[in-house]
Amino acid sequence: MKSNFNDKLGMYHKVIGYIRLHPSETSGIPVIANGLQELEQVVTDILGTAGQASLDLTGFTEQKGRLKEDLVNLVSGISNVYMTVTAHNRANLVKFTKSFGVLGKLRDNELYIYAVQLAAACRPMIADFVPFGVNAEKLDRMVSLTQQFLTAKESPKIRVSVRKANNEKLPKLFMRADDILQSRIDVAMEQFRTSISTLYDGYWNARSIDQTGSRSAPDLEGDVAAGTIHEAAELAYNASREFRIKNSGHVTMYVSLSSDRTKMEGNVATVEPGQSITRKSSTLNDTPANFLLIENRDKNFPVSYSLIIEN
Numbered sequence: 001m002k003s004n005f006n007d008k009l010g011m012y013h014k015v016i017g018y019i020r021l022h023p024s025e026t027s028g029i030p031v032i033a034n035g036l037q038e039l040e041q042v043v044t045d046i047l048g049t050a051g052q053a054s055l056d057l058t059g060f061t062e063q064k065g066r067l068k069e070d071l072v073n074l075v076s077g078i079s080n081v082y083m084t085v086t087a088h089n090r091a092n093l094v095k096f097t098k099s100f101g102v103l104g105k106l107r108d109n110e111l112y113i114y115a116v117q118l119a120a121a122c123r124p125m126i127a128d129f130v131p132f133g134v135n136a137e138k139l140d141r142m143v144s145l146t147q148q149f150l151t152a153k154e155s156p157k158i159r160v161s162v163r164k165a166n167n168e169k170l171p172k173l174f175m176r177a178d179d180i181l182q183s184r185i186d187v188a189m190e191q192f193r194t195s196i197s198t199l200y201d202g203y204w205n206a207r208s209i210d211q212t213g214s215r216s217a218p219d220l221e222g223d224v225a226a227g228t229i230h231e232a233a234e235l236a237y238n239a240s241r242e243f244r245i246k247n248s249g250h251v252t253m254y255v256s257l258s259s260d261r262t263k264m265e266g267n268v269a270t271v272e273p274g275q276s277i278t279r280k281s282s283t284l285n286d287t288p289a290n291f292l293l294i295e296n297r298d299k300n301f302p303v304s305y306s307l308i309i310e311n
Contacts, residue, residue: 249303
């Protein structure tokens, strides 16, 4: 869960930052403007909920671990804005180019120094950051969090009780963020495919981090209840037919092409959360089989899928 959480959150931040860089093209389009505002709120909610459910996301049981996660999230967002604002003058400025994933792997001292230097570099030009969602209050919050992290890392005895994870709210927030992108912003960005191709390609580069964006409408969409096998389609067997399957949920799902609608047969494919795969009928099953099945082995959560069938 931790890796998928980091990848998705990094992608959300990058999409938000990219659209904010192109207000003249996007701010006048209500679907994009309203969708972006909602996405920013959902990301804020995700971060708050992640702090309360830190055990499931990080496995940390100490206060230091929770503070480090919160600090990495904040430093990542502010450093991206810093590099955007100073893009015209990078030769004479400190570069804060560490990615979200790299920040999470820094040693405690390295992260602390990085955060302190970032705060010092941002302070003189904070007014330029406001259009990108970073103001003095947010910078002060990072400074405060940096000091809390310093205290925690230097005091091993400081611990907090492990909080019980909110196993329902967090997956729903991720699903909400994905829905805002896939059903609204992705669709609205299609108008720029030929009119402003550079804007269109740049957007999809931002979206490609977790590869959940889809430029084609799915033929089928659905949900698979926890602990069940779902019949997604019944089709006459065609060895060259291709299935493009996307896992839009937050638990692993399994795909098979079977002759029995109640059993997973052939070469069962695994699709991790946020992943898309393409499989031919002959790859899933080299003998005639008519039922495309999706299995959810998780006992607690449903999983959502979308399917494109070619041939």
